[in-house]
Amino acid sequence: MNKYGAILSFMLILLSEVISAQDSDHQYRKPLKEVIELLEKRYHITIKYSEAQVExxxxxxxxxxxxxxVDxxxxxxxxxxxMKVNKEGDGKYKLKEYEYxxxxxxxxxxxxxxxxxxxxxxxxxxxxxxxxxAELYRAVRLSPMPERPRSKPILTPKRIFEGYTVQNFALEILPGxxxxxxxxxxxxxKGKIPVVLSPDGHWADHxxxxxxxxxxxxxxKMGAIAIxxxxxxxxxxxxxxxxxDHRKSLALTIQTLGGIRILDYVLENRQVDATRVGICGGSGGGSHTVLMTALDDRITLSIPVVSLSSYFYGGCPCESGMPIHACGGGTNNVELAAMAAPRPQLVVSDGKDWTAHMPQHDYPYLQKIYGYYGVEANVQNVHLPEDGHDFGYSKRKPVYDFLSEHFRLQTxxxxxxxxxxxxxxxxxxxKTALYTFGAQGENLPAHAIHGFKNLEKLFQ
Incomplete structure (x- = not known):
């Protein structure tokens, strides 16, 4: 049977099933679960799903x-x-809600x-x-900027280790x-000291x-403050x-405000070198790194790790829950990252997530933008094609090298x-040693608010 004969045969079988089963008066309507079973049988595939997804x-x-x-x-x-499916192997799929x-x-x-x-x-x-x-601050609901609380930062005693100290802190960024x-x-x-903000990503154990x-x-240990x-x-x-509550859009607002307030606080320290202020985060912390650098000119160096892509906008509301990507008539994370230019920027990517194609298209775009300033070398990409989505040593090493080079740190x-x-x-x-408010939260201030509804009231 030739190609056209096969197609004709396929369509005849299809029409036979449709005609015998349903009619246009009922829009040939079928439950999704039944449709999936038919897909699996007809195309010899398997589709993983939960009952809640099809109910x-x-x-x-x-x-x-x-x-x-089949695709x-x-x-x-x-x-x-x-809805959509993610392909997990030859003939193997997993049902997913639409991922905007x-x-x-x-x-x-x-x-x-x-x-x-x-x-x-x-x-x-x-x-x-x-x-x-001009639109970013409005998009994250920080225009006008909320009044900064007058409370002093809460600090624990310093713990002394080999070549460095650790001190936990809590900053009040909104009332309570x-x-x-x-x-x-x-x-x-000696002298002025650089600082590097280190926002957390979405990995387990925070x-x-x-x-x-x-x-x-x-x-x-290399000579900079890391927060x-x-x-x-x-x-x-x-x-x-x-x-x-982390899966609610206001998470993006609160995280951004937190980063800004930390900058406010640390730059009040006269020992901090305001010309050497970096930010480095991985995954969701990388998205936060890009946004903070686009928003705040006080940041002079940026390192987004395993996060940056023109075809991925961040899968968490804390990355894309507010309309930051509608600014300027529409934008994406790579264009936002380009707003760092001409400030030094290192993009670390890997071969097993949405950063897998960074060297092919997005990195050359960034080089072009930096080239407008004559500092194309100020943007670098370390691509690790055999690596996955983590912040292992292979990612930390280029971070150390980049910080050492641009912040003149000692190695x-x-x-x-x-x-x-x-x-x-x-x-x-x-982990309890890194808590500010005690192992059981016993030192949380009495006026601290509780619950998302009370947080929303602060923005009404």
Missing amino acids: GKWLDYADWRFRTD QTLRNVLAPLD YRWEVKEGWDYLDQLATQYHDQKSWELRKDSIK VFVNGSIYAPAKY RYRKDAQVRCAMTA SYDLFAWGESLLQFDFE MGLKGADGEYDESGCTIEE
């Missing part, structure tokens, strides 16, 4: 959406229900190319950047709302993870809010002749 869902003109190509059929069937934040690679590239038609030199780019920035973290500082230093502690400790802090409704913020005794770093001198503390 109560019906599809009009179900069988009429089938085509000879086209899956799109036809699921798009009307705002995840595009096809080429769609992201094409959109970035379209955005780039609006500028061709430094002057036109600066106009574009100003148009985006606190951002918590830990300050890693060099045990000894900022108490070994890799988070090691990175901040090494940064301090590790919680996401909203994450870490010690869970003393005030439920974990589910003697930490970096060997082979170029590798010795992290063995970093102490990994129990």
